[in-house]
Amino acid sequence: MVRGVRSPGSAERRPPTITDVAARAGVSKGAVSFALNGSAGVSEETRAKIVAAAEEIGFRPNRAARSLSRARTEVIGLVLNRPMRTLGVEPFFGQLSAGISTELAANGHSLQTFTVHSVADELEVYRRWWHEQRVDALVIMDPVPRDRRISLVREVGMPAVVIGAPSVAGRLSHVWADDAHGMQQCLEHLVSLGHRRIGHVGGTPSYAHTRRRTAVLTDALDAGRFASLATVTTDFSDTAAAEATRELLDLPVGDRVTGIIYDSDVMALAGMRALQEAGVSAPEQVSVLSFDDSLLTRLTHPPLTALSRDTFDFGVLVGRAVIATLADPEHVVSVEAAQPTLVVRDSTGPAPRRGVARRSAHRRSGAQETP
Amino acid sequence: MVRGVRSPGSAERRPPTITDVAARAGVSKGAVSFALNGSAGVSEETRAKIVAAAEEIGFRPNRAARSLSRARTEVIGLVLNRPMRTLGVEPFFGQLSAGISTELAANGHSLQTFTVHSVADELEVYRRWWHEQRVDALVIMDPVPRDRRISLVREVGMPAVVIGAPSVAGRLSHVWADDAHGMQQCLEHLVSLGHRRIGHVGGTPSYAHTRRRTAVLTDALDAGRFASLATVTTDFSDTAAAEATRELLDLPVGDRVTGIIYDSDVMALAGMRALQEAGVSAPEQVSVLSFDDSLLTRLTHPPLTALSRDTFDFGVLVGRAVIATLADPEHVVSVEAAQPTLVVRDSTGPAPRRGVARRSAHRRSGAQETP
DNA sequence: AAGGTCGACTAAACCGATATAGTGCAGAAA
DNA sequence: TTTCTGCACTATATCGGTTTAGTCGACCTT
Structure with missing residues (x-):
């Protein structure tokens, strides 16, 4: 017995198929396919009729069927x-x-x-x-x-x-992305601030881009752009970066770095923390630079100077x-x-006059030195 | 003319189909389907033969075809x-x-x-x-x-x-996850450290879980577990969190919070930075607690006390x-x-004896007070 | 008027699987 | 011996699209 209430099963149980569209528009499946894919073979008049029918019942081609016949999945x-x-x-x-x-x-x-x-x-x-x-x-x-x-x-x-x-x-x-050029910028920035002993916390050594970045630094060192380079490679993890940072801080006084370039933002963050724990302040004692920019570099104190590329x-x-x-x-x-651009924030500054004493208590903030 | 060199086109151009397997095993397509899907209809002997043939040519059923006939995409x-x-x-x-x-x-x-x-x-x-x-x-x-x-x-x-x-x-x-229980833990932790004026930087107010978390705090406040509550909702962004933190610091002295609970780790990080910029130290002046734990909470200095759940x-x-x-x-x-567990790190500590003076110069580190 | 061309459309093959209907054949029951 | 049952397997329909091969009528040609 038919009642005056709306059917409870009014929900569309199965999505409509091309056959439904064909039936509604009074044409064949093939015609629908032609019309909807913009192929030749239907008049503009029927194409419009088919498109309307398809929209009315909300037709969308089934991916599996389309993939199967087209032999591409998109x-x-x-x-x-x-x-x-x-x-x-x-x-x-x-x-x-x-x-x-x-x-x-x-x-x-x-x-x-x-x-x-x-x-x-x-x-x-x-x-x-x-x-x-x-x-x-x-x-x-x-x-x-x-x-x-x-x-x-x-x-x-x-x-x-x-x-x-x-x-x-x-x-x-x-x-x-031209990592070489980016690394050049990082290096120029540090060198122009008077840094002569530079540390590099690199990523996975097998990666080609890690190699390229490191090569830029060694080439510049060979060319006499700065005095010494300490490179440590990692697996891009925070723990490895922290450990690498401690290694750099433990270098003999003459080689102690005044600026560190980190190959990723997460590593730079971990490095910052390792520095803070060692009582080393940035940028007063060590300048910190991240090769990747992201929200993270702005969440530290001080915010990090970073190579910014729109990922x-x-x-x-x-x-x-x-x-x-x-x-x-x-x-x-x-x-x-x-090309990436270097966004200078507060984690980089002029190189301190002397090497950094580890866990030192005396801060020499804002020390100036001519390169 | 055939040369003595290896065919350059030896690469498998098209993945093998079920028909290839059938041909190789000398059976029909149907038998292959039965055998490979563990259905009844083939003897163990031929099943083994078919499985071997399939492995030999590296057969994998085409997803589109399977989806189409099974009417599920997986x-x-x-x-x-x-x-x-x-x-x-x-x-x-x-x-x-x-x-x-x-x-x-x-x-x-x-x-x-x-x-x-x-x-x-x-x-x-x-x-x-x-x-x-x-x-x-x-x-x-x-x-x-x-x-x-x-x-x-x-x-x-x-x-x-x-x-x-x-x-x-x-x-x-x-x-x-039972957010209520987690929030209880955060609250207990702060209260047991003597905090009486608590701040909450919540997430999107429309989200159900944000509401639940806030409700726990207001209920506890009503029950007299602590003295005052300042809740600010955000859109979960770092900027909103920083702004919210500044609002909390600007409260009149009597309401000034000594502990802040952040609804996410990213917000907690942004909050930490806002505190540092305002010259407020954690945990000496304000205790900071994150409702989410992740690598990020360990990358700050001090590392954050956080509610840890294995995401x-x-x-x-x-x-x-x-x-x-x-x-x-x-x-x-x-x-x-x-249930999540509260991992206590260094960003929470005993409540200071008096309210925090904003941008104050005098630190009262390690001040003790009985709850 | 007969043949040819073209446009608009339909019928049917096809993609590669799964699932169902059907076919022999062996052994059991009558 | 004949019929029935079950097993192991093959043949085929099917999923929902795309695409190719036809079909049909209108218009053009000569």
């Missing part, structure tokens, strides 16, 4: 290989992936991310994704020389974009490179991001 | 609605999503995330994902009372898991709830996570 994969502990603290990654997926979304694609803790796992994920045809392309981060991931990708013919310099991209499309924008460039590579897999896209 | 969606600026700095989200996707991966599912900047966008993403059948289920964060997302999800009948208390989950499956594990619970909900959509799963 999904791009990105694997993050990071130690568990640091996970999610690196602002870099959040910004980057937001930038990538924003650009991809604008082109009807989406980003699939996955976190692993070893290279072997990462390779396995790549293989699985490829065999399952889960992604159309990959974004490869932190390349190393003779990277196994790059070999794999080339072997199976997967489209990919490498975040790294041309030299390590292995003839794959790539997007990179979100960088992600957008990566997304764009992916789209271009998919459009023409033969063409190797090479994009260099805008 | 993908779970999670939309993050955060302001651009904070993006990627909240360690909470990275840990959470890693936990979720780890648990999902163990069950053959994967997590798809997307970042938006408004509720409207978030709803639109949900609608699109559902209509495109891109995800099997959703994870909904930061519920508010009468949440539009929850209405939508129930309306179209999408399986979902809410991260939030039963009261706001709207009869959907949910995983929650990765929390994510695992969420993943498990999703799997359970998919297995039986009728059954509402309700999971309460383990």
Whole structure:
């Protein structure tokens, strides 16, 4: 018996299919497909009719069906290989992936991310994704020389974009920032403030970009731009950075550094804390400089001088490179991001006249010295 | 002309399909499907033969094809609605999503995330994902009372898991942490140290968990557990937190707080910096407590006392709830996570004898007072 | 008027899986 | 011996799209 109440089951249980649209518009499935994809084969009149019908019932093509027949998923994969502990603290990654997926979304694609803790796992994920045809392309981060991931990708013919310099991209499309130039700026800043003994807390030594950064410093040292260099590499973790900082503070007096460059913001933060605990003040006794900028660098006291690059924008460039590579897999896209700029805040200042005495009580704030 | 060199095109161009496996094992497609999915219909002998053939050619079922015929994608969606600026700095989200996707991966599912900047966008993403059948289920964060997302999800009948208390989950499956209990601990800690005037820098006021936390404090105030409470709500941003901190410092002397509870670690960091800039030292003049623990709380000086919950594990619970909900959509799963524990570090200490003078020069470090 | 071309559309094949209906064949029951 | 039951397997329909091969009528040509 029909009642005067609204049907309780009025909710749309199953999303409408192309067949529903076809029925509603009184045409065939094929016509709907042509109309909605802008292909030839339907008159403008019926196209409008079909579009209207589709909108009325809220039709959206089923991804699986579309992927199956088109043999592309419009999904791009990105694997993050990071130690568990640091996970999610690196602002870099959040910004980057937001930038990538924003650009991809604008082109009807989406980003699939996955976190692993070893290279072997990462390779396995790549293989699985490829065999399952889960992604159309990959974004490869932190390349190393003779990277196994790059070999794999080339072997199976997967489209990919490498975040790294041309030299390590292995003839794959790539997007990179000129780390050398950035490091130059950091160095110039310290040198112009009179610093002659410089410390560098680097990242993972195998990473190509870590090597590039270090090379800039050693080259400048060789060229006599400053007196001494102490480089310590780490695994990008906070604990390693703190330990590295303590090592730098423990150097013999003659080599004691007056300025430290950290390869990431998290490491710079950890370093700042290690300095404070050792009773060393920044920038009075040691100047601190971060190679990455983010909210974090503004949350310390004093706020950190940092090399600022728009990571979100960088992600957008990566997304764009992916789209271009998919459009023409033969063409190797090479994009260099805008030069980073050094944002001078309060953690860097003039070099103190003498070396820093560890755990010293006497502050010599604002000491001036001509370079 | 055939040369004696290895074929350059030896790379596997297209992943093998079920048909390839069938051909290799000398059986039909159906038999392969049965064998590989553990269904009845093949003898153990042929099953072994088929499994061997599949492994030999490295067969993995095409996701799109499987999704289409099974009408499930084995993908779970999670939309993050955060302001651009904070993006990627909240360690909470990275840990959470890693936990979720780890648990999902163990069950053959994967997590798809997307970042938006408004509720409207978030709803639109949900609608699109559902209509495109891109995800099997959703994870909904930061519920508010009468949440539009929850209405939508129930309306179209999408399986979902809410991260939030039963009261706001709207009869959907949910995983929650007892914020009330955590806040109790924070409060007890401060009260036991002799603090009588307490400040609270809360998160987004519309969020249900923000309300719960605040309610605990007002209830305790009404019960006479301490003398005065100053609550400021924010949008979880660092700038809002800094501003809120300054407001608390500007209170008239009689109401001036001696302990501040921050609803997130990023806010606590921003607050610490605001205190330092105002010349207020922690914990001597003001004790600082963070409701979230992460690497960040250990990167400040002094390290922050914080309410520690294993966010990765929390994510695992969420993943498990999703799997359970998919297995039986009728059954509402309700999971309460383990109680958080208060990790006492150096940012909290005994309450000073008198109110804090703003920008005061005289430090009264280590002042003792009996509660 | 017969044949040819073109536009607009339909019918049907196809993508690669899963799931159901059907087919032999062996052994058990009548 | 005949019929029935069950097992192991094959053939085929199906998911919801895209795409190719046809179909049909209108208009053009000569």
